[in-house]
Amino acid sequence: MKCKNLLPLALATALVGCGAPSPDETLNATLPKLSLKELLPQAVANEYCNLGMDSDLLYGIGYQLYNDEKPEQARSCLIMAAPTHERALCYLASIAEKDTSKDSSQRDREAFGYMAYSAVRNDSCAEFGMFQSFAYGMYGQTPDLDLGIRWLERSARHGDPDSQQTLIRMHTNKANLSLAYSWARVLDDTAQVDSLKQRMNPQQLSEGEKGYEQLSKNVTSKDEVGKEAREENIAVYSANIHLQFPDTFKGLSPTDRHAFMENALATVSARPEFSTRDQFYAYVIISRQAQLHSPNANVLQNPQVMALLSDKELDVTDAVKKAEAILSQAPL
DSSP states (O other): OOGGGOOOHHHHHTTOOTTSOOHHHHHHTTSOOOOHHHHOOOOOOOSSOOTTSOHHHHHHHHHHHHHTTOHHHHHHHHHHHTTTOTHHHHHHHHHHHTOTTSOHHHHHHHHHHHHHHHHHTTOHHHHHHHHHHHHTTOTTOOOOHHHHHHHHHHHHHTTOHHHHHHHHHHHHHTTOHHHHHHHHHHHTOHHHHHHHHTTOOHHHHHHHHHHHHHHHHHSOOHHHHHHHHHHHHHHHHHHHHHHHOTTTTTTOOHHHHHHHHHHHHHHHHTOTTOOSHHHHHHHHHHHHHHHHHOTTOOGGGOHHHHHHHTOTTSOHHHHHHHHHHHHHHSOO
16 A cells, blocks of 8 residues: 555544544554563663662663663663653663674564563654564564554654654655645644645645644644653753762652752743753752752852853853852852
């Protein structure tokens, strides 16, 4: 079946009758039923992670170590985080597929298993992995383009921008302009919407708008996607601060730390002076140190501290040291 003849998953959902399996259930049935007990090896503590740490720190540290190209250490942390953070399995899959200590069939089986478990639970990263697995015959799977596209649509429906962009490109290349337009509207890509409009006749444009209206009822909202991204950022940012300045969150429970980070992120996001991650880290550390001495301290009210925090060229360590000197002379 050609791509242009496929009914978008979000549209097909509306046609499912009572008692019939949903498109998501049908897709889930194409994957093996797996449990974390089957998938995950025994968690082994390392210099970065141990089972006494909360899942946000474990996930965030694992993510950072993955980006720092320390796969073995990242793997241990992500294994510990996986029962709570399903996105961890997407990174475990990436680590598994590059594990040269195993043969190709072992690597494929392990990577596919991690992604399959997470995809069934609606993780958009893993759903995109299913698209790649079936569309291109990766991880030992038999190529099945139609099945791959269904997974791609599901990932896009769950708000993954890369999947949405892939659908726009795919439908544009196939001259399915109405479908490309619908997804461009979902992605809110003005440039692509305008470009497609110039190539579309009135009927195609009408079909594209109807498709967008239907998709908008089924696609995860931008607010929800943003909320999920903020939660992931809080975990990653907390982990980075913990690694570099381990005393910052001393005395805070995981719940209190999360609330502190959430408030700090909201505060910094609302101020135009802050635009870099280092500025945010410096604000968190300095603010936390000030509050240890005075619970109601607000470092943003100190002009000298604000001057430090507004300096985009100042690294975190220098900003913290200079702020300590300032606050020791004029405590908040």
